[in-house]
Amino acid sequence: MELAEIMASEIRANGPMPFHRFMELALYHPRFGYYAGTRDPFGHEGDFYTNAQLQPVFGRLVAQQLDRWRRAMGSPDSFTVLELGPGRGETGDEIRRCMPDVNWIPVEHDGCWPDRPVVGAVFCNEFFDALPVDLVERRGNGWIEWRVGLSESGFAWQPGGCHVTRRGLPRIGEGRRIETCERQVAAMERIDSVLAQGWVLAIDYGYTHDEVERAGRFPDGSLMGYYRHRADPDVLVEPGRRDITAHVNFSALEDCGRAAGLEVFPLQTQQAFLLGVGEPDSFAYALAAGTEMRRTALRMLLKSLLFGLGETFRALVMRKG
Numbered sequence: 001m002e003l004a005e006i007m008a009s010e011i012r013a014n015g016p017m018p019f020h021r022f023m024e025l026a027l028y029h030p031r032f033g034y035y036a037g038t039r040d041p042f043g044h045e046g047d048f049y050t051n052a053q054l055q056p057v058f059g060r061l062v063a064q065q066l067d068r069w070r071r072a073m074g075s076p077d078s079f080t081v082l083e084l085g086p087g088r089g090e091t092g093d094e095i096r097r098c099m100p101d102v103n104w105i106p107v108e109h110d111g112c113w114p115d116r117p118v119v120g121a122v123f124c125n126e127f128f129d130a131l132p133v134d135l136v137e138r139r140g141n142g143w144i145e146w147r148v149g150l151s152e153s154g155f156a157w158q159p160g161g162c163h164v165t166r167r168g169l170p171r172i173g174e175g176r177r178i179e180t181c182e183r184q185v186a187a188m189e190r191i192d193s194v195l196a197q198g199w200v201l202a203i204d205y206g207y208t209h210d211e212v213e214r215a216g217r218f219p220d221g222s223l224m225g226y227y228r229h230r231a232d233p234d235v236l237v238e239p240g241r242r243d244i245t246a247h248v249n250f251s252a253l254e255d256c257g258r259a260a261g262l263e264v265f266p267l268q269t270q271q272a273f274l275l276g277v278g279e280p281d282s283f284a285y286a287l288a289a290g291t292e293m294r295r296t297a298l299r300m301l302l303k304s305l306l307f308g309l310g311e312t313f314r315a316l317v318m319r320k321g
Contacts, residue, residue, distance in 0.1 A: 002032065002240075003025065003026070003029055003032035003033070003239050003240040004154075004155075004238075004239055004240075006025070006029070006032070007022065007025060007148075007155070007239060008150060008155075011148065011149060011150055012150070015149075016147035016148060016149040016158045016160060017147055017148045017149075018134055018145070018147055018148075018160075019132075019133065019134050019135050019146065019147060019148055020132035020133055020134050020180075020183070021132070022148045022155075022236070022239065023132040023133065023235075023244050024132040025239065025240075026239040026240055026244055027130065027132075027243070027244060028109055028110065029240065032240045033240055034240055034241070034242065034243055034244070035109075050087075050125075050126055050309075051091070051125055051126070051203065051270075051305065051309055051313070052087055052088065052090045052091045052125060052126075053090065054301045054304055054305050054309075055090050055091070055093075055094050055301075056094045056097075056286075056298075057286050057287070057298055057301040057302050057305060058091060058094070058301075058305055059090070059091045059092075059093070059094025059095050059097075059098065060094060060098055060285060060286045061274050061277045061278055061286050061305075062091065062095055062123065062125075062201070062277075063094070063095040063098035063099050064098075064277050064278070064285055064286070065201070065277045066081060066095065066099065066102070066121055066123070066199075066201075067098075067099060069121055069198070069199045070099075070102075070120070070121075073119075073197070073198065076119055076120075078103070078118075078119050078120070079102060079103065079119060079120040079121075079198075080102070080103040080104075080105060080114075080118040080119060080120035080121075081095065081099075081102055081103070081104050081105070081120055081121050081122075081123055082105045082107060082113075082114065082118060082120070082121070082122045082123070082194065082195075083104065083105070083106045083107065083122075083123045083124075083125075084107050084122065084123070084124045084127040084187075084191075085107075085108070085109060085124060085125065085126065085127035085130065086106040086107075086108065087125075087126075089106065091125060092104060092106055102120075103120070105118070109130070113190065113194055114194055117193075117194055117195065117196035118194060118195060118196060118198070119196050119197045119198055120195075120198045120199075121198050121199040121200070121201060122191050122194070122195055122198070122199070122200045122201070123201050124191075124200075124201065124202040124203070124204070125203045125204075126203065126204055127187075127202070127204070128184050128187065128202060128204050128206070128248040128253070129204050129205060129206070129245045129246060129247065129248050130245060131183040131184055131187060132183060133179040133180050133181070133183065133184075133223075133246045134146075134179065134180040134182075135157075135177055135178075135179055135180075135221055135223065136163070136166060136169075136177065136178060136179075136180055137159075137175065137176065137177045138172050138173060138174055138175065138176050138177075138178075139162065139174065139175075140174070142162045142163060143162065143163045143166055143169075144159050144160065144161075144162055144163075145159075145160040145161060145162075145163055146158070146159060146160065146177070147159075147160040148236060154236070154237070155236040155237075155239075156236070157236070166180055166182075167180075167181065167182055167185055167252070168181045168182075168184075168185050168249060168251070168252030168255065168256070169181065169249075169252075170209035170212040170213050170249075170251070171209070171213050172212060172213065176219050176220070177219075177220050177221040178212065178218065178221050178222075179221055179222060179223060179246040179247075179249075181248075181249040181252045184248060184249060184252060184253060185252050185253070185256050188253050188256040188257065189256060189260070192256075192257070192260040192262065192320070195320050196320075196321070197320055197321035198319070198320060198321070199317065199318065199319050199320075200257070200262070200316075200317065200318040200319075200320070201315065201316075201317055202248075202253065202315070202316040203270055203273075203313055203314070203315050203316075204248045204313060204314065204316075205247055205248065205312055205313050205314065206247045206248030206249060206250045206314060207222070207247050207248075207249065207250065207251075208250055208251045208267065209249075209251040210251075218247065220233075221246075222246050222247035223235045223244065223245075223246050224244075224245055224246075225237070225242045225243060225244050225245075226242060226243040226245070227241065227242035227243070250267055250314065250316055253316060254267070254316070257318045260320075261320070262318040262319060262320045263318060263319040263320075264316075264317075264318050265316075265317040265318065265319070267314055267315075267316055268314065268315055269310060269311060269313070269314055269315070270305070270306075270309060270310045270311075270312075270313035270314060270315050271305075271306045271307070271310030271311055272315075273315035273317075274305055274306060274310060275306065278302075283302060286298070286302065287299060287302065
């Protein structure tokens with residue numbers, strides 16, 4: 001059976017499907033999910049670019065910051081870096097080349113987390129945006145959940161039940177839609193539980209409550225599909241063949257961190273964060289190469305990190321202990 005047939009069968013048996021279930025199957029079904037496929041979703045031949053493909057510069061800069069945090073903690077032998085959502089592992093591979101003595105633990109979307117607290121850092125590069133969400137709409141004092149049903153032409157949105165409370169959502173007006181963030185918040189709570197002492201670095205694209213409430217960003221929500229470097233707001237078509245993402249609710253993550261007692265640093269663009277890492281040595285470490293041709297290539301990668309993705313992505317830093 002193709003994935004669409006599996007989904008349709010489940011909808012016929014159980015009624016309209018919560019969108020988080022649709023998104024989870026579309027991305028992570030073990031046989032037909034987007035990330036289970038044989039086609040590489042990254043780079044020129046894929047569907048999108050990410051920081052992880054801009055190596056070795058991105059990995060070197062992250063490693064520089066991790067090493068500064070390690071030294072600030074007194075360089076403990078037990079310093080561990082937990083990477084959530086490592087993807088193909090490019091960033092982790094580069095960081096380990098830069099920090100060969102670090103204890104590196106990669107954790108996939110459905111992988112096993114450490115069974116004991118760690119001292120060090122939790123690194124999340126485009127981890128939160130791929131967590132399944134639900135789509136809700138403000139109705140009076142509550143929320144209407146939009147689910148996925150069937151129509152003559154395929155999958156279609158259908159209104160579900162009313163839910164009075166939802167964690168971490170911005171205050172939006174009647175009829176506006178937004179994605180839930182329960183799974184993002186739950187992941188942040190799990191990060192807090194596994195980190196005994198150290199740092200959290202989350203790099204992703206997202207929004208603050210103020211941007212949604214005052215500036216009116218995402219009046220219909222931020223769900224988006226990606227295929228062949230083209231964005232499509234219709235996320236119900238061709239499940240399993242294209243990426244589905246939702247912008248990260250950074251305000252909810254910050255509130256969760258503060259509630260857990262973490263020190264939350266001001267949210268900044270990826271550009272500002274990486275400039276703070278590389279400017280002390282004028283990016284000498286990140287751009288080190290044996291030839292001028294190679295140094296020129298690395299400078300182009302740095303330019304993309306700072307002025308392409310760097311102006312879209314944001315960096316959230318927290319400290320515990």
